[in-house]
Amino acid sequence: MTPFTYARAQDAGDALQLGSRPGAKYLGGGTNLVDLMRETIERPVALVDVTNLSCDIEERADGSLLIGAATRNTALASHRAVRTRYPLLARAVTAGASAQIRNMATVGGNILQRTRCAYFYDEDGSRCNKRNPGQGCDAAEGINRYHAILGASPSCVATHPSDMCVALAALGAVVHLRNARGERTVPFTDFHRLPEDHPEIETLLEPGELITAVALPALPFAARSTYRKVRDRSSYAFALVSVAAALELDGDTVKDVRIALGGVAHRPWRAWKAEAVLKGRPATAETFRAAAEAELADAKPLHDNGFKVELATRTIAAVLAELKEMKA
Numbered sequence: 001m002t003p004f005t006y007a008r009a010q011d012a013g014d015a016l017q018l019g020s021r022p023g024a025k026y027l028g029g030g031t032n033l034v035d036l037m038r039e040t041i042e043r044p045v046a047l048v049d050v051t052n053l054s055c056d057i058e059e060r061a062d063g064s065l066l067i068g069a070a071t072r073n074t075a076l077a078s079h080r081a082v083r084t085r086y087p088l089l090a091r092a093v094t095a096g097a098s099a100q101i102r103n104m105a106t107v108g109g110n111i112l113q114r115t116r117c118a119y120f121y122d123e124d125g126s127r128c129n130k131r132n133p134g135q136g137c138d139a140a141e142g143i144n145r146y147h148a149i150l151g152a153s154p155s156c157v158a159t160h161p162s163d164m165c166v167a168l169a170a171l172g173a174v175v176h177l178r179n180a181r182g183e184r185t186v187p188f189t190d191f192h193r194l195p196e197d198h199p200e201i202e203t204l205l206e207p208g209e210l211i212t213a214v215a216l217p218a219l220p221f222a223a224r225s226t227y228r229k230v231r232d233r234s235s236y237a238f239a240l241v242s243v244a245a246a247l248e249l250d251g252d253t254v255k256d257v258r259i260a261l262g263g264v265a266h267r268p269w270r271a272w273k274a275e276a277v278l279k280g281r282p283a284t285a286e287t288f289r290a291a292a293e294a295e296l297a298d299a300k301p302l303h304d305n306g307f308k309v310e311l312a313t314r315t316i317a318a319v320l321a322e323l324k325e326m327k328a
């Protein structure tokens with residue numbers, strides 16, 4: 001491990017000052033960053049511990065929820081308002097990692113966790129554009145069962161590993177950021193980038209910029225929502241495919257819907273095309289299947305993961321069918 005300094009920020013202003021040092025990194029629960037430091041893939045010269053920042057979950061007058069970036073994953077998933085008003089988010093968080101890791105991991109850190117592509121971690125033996133820009137991508141022709149089928153590029157076919165982020169994408173969350181110039185907000189679906197020619201740039205964060213909170217909009221029909229994660233074993237495994245969805249019905253017609261996918265792209269994948277097919281249509285198995293097929297129409301599977309196209313299609317349709325029968 002490369003030597004580094006450690007300091008605990010007392011508030012956001014303190015964090016920004018400490019984080020302005022070139023080579024500094026913000027530290028949440030450390031459940032991914034510390035692993036990457038042990039592997040010398042990440043080599044920060046300074047760690048700025050931001051776990052003293054807000055861990056409040058504020059229920060605002062307009063019905064939205066403001067979640068402090070230092071909120072632990074366990075606290076988020078067990079919060080009454082999250083469980084009752086946004087059950088897809090509570091289910092997504094508890095589908096991730098292990099109880100011990102969720103006790104440590106923060107919301108801000110979860111958003112910024114990096115891909116689990118095995119070639120990315122194999123610093124001595126594999127080429128990786130995300131780790132060493134311009135080096136090449138050994139996953140493209142290697143073992144790529146877990147890799148992307150949507151939005152990938154020749155430079156990188158990695159997937160984003162978070163479950164929580166899939167639910168946040170479906171809900172239309174907003175990321176609150178703070179930098180030396182002030183504060184700004186970014187729609188969650190814009191926050192993570194597709195790889196294009198620069199897979200090493202994963203988010204819209206500027207150097208030294210800090211995630212301070214995530215806002216969930218008021219979305220009453222999200223009470224009828226869920227998260228389904230398909231994986232090789234039933235716990236402590238990353239998604240092959242996951243679906244976060246919320247459904248609003250007007251009789252037997254789809255009035256509104258939110259869908260996002262995990263395990264299929266470099267970022268949590270909002271299923272805009274499927275949503276467009278569904279709105280105003282009968283809530284039938286045929287419509288659900290047609291919507292899922294529309295979303296996957298542009299999929300470009302790799303040699304090991306062609307199964308993900310049908311898996312994602314069926315999982316979307318199955319989740320929508322489950323929601324149709326669910327009591328809100």
Ligand code: SF4
Pocket residue numbers: 115117118119120127128129130131136137138139140155156157158199
């Ligand atoms: Fe690196 Fe991305 Fe290729 Fe994996 S898929 S080896 S992370 S460039």
